[in-house]
Amino acid sequence: LLYKSTNRDFATRFHVTWVYKSRYAYLMGSRSLKSSPFERAVLAVLKERLQSLDLTIDRLAERAGITRARCYKIFAGDTVCTMSDFGAMCAALGVSGADVAAEAEQRLADEASPE
Numbered sequence: 001l002l003y004k005s006t007n008r009d010f011a012t013r014f015h016v017t018w019v020y021k022s023r024y025a026y027l028m029g030s031r032s033l034k035s036s037p038f039e040r041a042v043l044a045v046l047k048e049r050l051q052s053l054d055l056t057i058d059r060l061a062e063r064a065g066i067t068r069a070r071c072y073k074i075f076a077g078d079t080v081c082t083m084s085d086f087g088a089m090c091a092a093l094g095v096s097g098a099d100v101a102a103e104a105e106q107r108l109a110d111e112a113s114p115e
Helices: 008-032 037-052 057-064 068-076 083-093 097-112
Strands: none
Touching: 008 037, 008 068, 037 068, 037 083, 057 068, 057 083, 068 083
């Protein structure tokens, strides 16, 4: 026996799919992102490197091939920094990603250890 779809079945499925996609898109666009302490430490290291080279975020974005808006959002914590963005920013700043991550981990360890 073959399943025979009716218009009502289609409408019900369409409605559920549309509502699901609408809620997903709404949540993706409006939910605030909470970054981890490690992510914040990595961004702090990158900001310091940026300042030590006397560069602006605009110039970093240009060198890294990232849009200025995205770069500002990353540093403001409004969007997640992808590995591609991270690698491009590290290359533009002349530092390895491993060195940045190690420095961030060291800072977190120093903050966590009682003195």
